[in-house]
Amino acid sequence: MKILFPLVTADIALFTVQDRNLRVLMVKRANDPELGKWALPGGILNPATDADLDETAQRVLSGKTGVDVPFLEQVATFSGATRDPRGWSLSVLYYALLPSDQVHAVAGRATDAIEWRDAFAPGSRLAFDHAALIRAALATLRDKVDRAALPLHLLPARFTLTELQQTCESILGRSLDKSVFRRRLKDEPGIEQLAGEFLYGAQRPAQLYRAADGFRF
Amino acid sequence: MKILFPLVTADIALFTVQDRNLRVLMVKRANDPELGKWALPGGILNPATDADLDETAQRVLSGKTGVDVPFLEQVATFSGATRDPRGWSLSVLYYALLPSDQVHAVAGRATDAIEWRDAFAPGSRLAFDHAALIRAALATLRDKVDRAALPLHLLPARFTLTELQQTCESILGRSLDKSVFRRRLKDEPGIEQLAGEFLYGAQRPAQLYRAADGFRF
DNA sequence: TCAATAGTGTCTCTTAGACAATATTGA
DNA sequence: TCAATATTGTCTAAGAGACACTATTGA
Incomplete structure (x- = not known):
């Protein structure tokens, strides 16, 4: 039964x-x-x-x-x-x-x-x-x-724009234009620049960002 | 309990x-x-x-x-x-x-x-x-x-573009520009013009359309 | 003819896309 | 200096929005 x-x-x-x-x-x-x-x-x-x-x-x-x-x-x-x-x-x-x-x-x-x-x-x-x-x-x-939502929850608390772009690319399955991607972020309230904080690697350091306070994906 | x-x-x-x-x-x-x-x-x-x-x-x-x-x-x-x-x-x-x-x-x-x-x-x-x-x-x-989906299921089988536009406006709660609306429909495969069929009213008759065969909302 | 609605054309402004140019670091 | 990556600028084309214009009917 x-x-x-x-x-x-x-x-x-x-x-x-x-x-x-x-x-x-x-x-x-x-x-x-x-x-x-x-x-x-x-x-x-x-x-x-x-x-x-x-x-x-x-x-x-x-x-x-x-x-x-x-x-x-x-x-x-x-x-x-x-x-x-x-x-x-x-x-x-x-x-x-x-x-x-x-x-x-x-x-x-x-x-x-x-x-x-x-x-x-x-x-x-x-x-x-x-x-x-x-x-x-x-x-x-x-x-x-x-639809321009940013998967910040996939990233560490502090991240670079390149990391964010690569994350989006992983999800979308296609590459994005660096310039276009960053231009869209200009007036995106969801992320905040961490003034003076950089990620140092083997080349030019990258500006660090974090999710804004009330951020909702 | x-x-x-x-x-x-x-x-x-x-x-x-x-x-x-x-x-x-x-x-x-x-x-x-x-x-x-x-x-x-x-x-x-x-x-x-x-x-x-x-x-x-x-x-x-x-x-x-x-x-x-x-x-x-x-x-x-x-x-x-x-x-x-x-x-x-x-x-x-x-x-x-x-x-x-x-x-x-x-x-x-x-x-x-x-x-x-x-x-x-x-x-x-x-x-x-x-x-x-x-x-x-x-x-x-x-x-x-x-997102450009057309609620054709709300309309009769044969409808005019004005009716379609008004239906969209009812849902969106705002008025749409006639010219913009029709321009978008130009390359929309979901609707088909019924050649030679018009809706006659008190003024200029309006071209009739219908949903295309395999139409999915 | 006029009123009313159908349908089209045109201009501007914004934005996406492509791609080039510049900036800053470690090696 | 050079290689590598970060960041910004520029040109173009496509599309949205606003709005004016033309077209066709009944009254």
Whole structure:
């Protein structure tokens, strides 16, 4: 007999950038169904403790990775009788961004193997319909960046404009013109120049910036 | 005792245009909770018959209004322990568009009073959090139209460019420049001119158009 | 003819895109 | 000095916005 109530879960596509490549966090399933397959981190709603599904997502992500993200946004809801062998299921998909300098803070629980995968090629044979979920999350993220939203949550607290541009390029999958990119930032209230602070490398130092106070992606 | 499983519903914001005003369909609740208050048409998921939530939405809308719409799109999912007095609930919100010449086909069931409300002022004291749901659906719709998507599903099968422009204006809440509007349509594959067909009125007849074959909003 | 609406043309200003030029550092 | 990267400037073309103009009908 099939269950009478749908299984309600929150799944999270947690993105970060490594070596100029957009990555997504996958977890190897330690339980049936789909045992051993790779899936997005996700978990079942607990009505007793979760005030809403956003809290479910935060709780699940925190439990599976040990990190709390400042940014968690709904992508879409996937539902149906056949997407999970346990029966009628409904997943609300979220995406979140992890600053590249905090990747080390992500640690799977002893029981869970985790892996950062190329967001554009997360592998075949993923669990459930999670390949489609990743595509949807990616499309939402790319759409936002295309619309001039800046993915500052992927960067460290202090960053250079070149780093920001490369991050955008990683998401959009195409190169941007340096001049055009910077011109658009001129009247962008979301980022603030850190006067007098520079990143020193092998060549000309680069001006450092940070996200403005009330910044919302 | 609170229920252990969340109540899963699909709610639909069905829009149409009357007298150049964007309207949304409301239903007077015939049952507890919120009996007598106005709400968006919505209904509970039936896992036994609904293959997915899109089908729930279609079924519910069809049952409450008697119309099948060609266009039904997810807006967002609202959830939480407190939004419905019956307990933890989750609503997936959809929006749909009804051609203005099919408004007469909408008929509430004997038990349900229905009403078309101004989409921007649907009234106070709505049931549950449906005021917020309407705002969200409106924002999504406006956003799409702003991005050059044409709400052809709100128009009759044959329409003039002036009608199309007025429809867009109803949604955007601002007037558009005729010349700019038409210039953009020049290379829009979504609409086709009906050669030789005109709408005759009291003044100069207007060229008729229709949505192109594979048109998707 | 006029009023009313349909449809087009034109000018300006803004902005995106391409690409060149300049600036500043360590080696 | 040179190589490498940061940062700015300039030219052009496309598009948006404002607004005027022409076209076609019924009354």
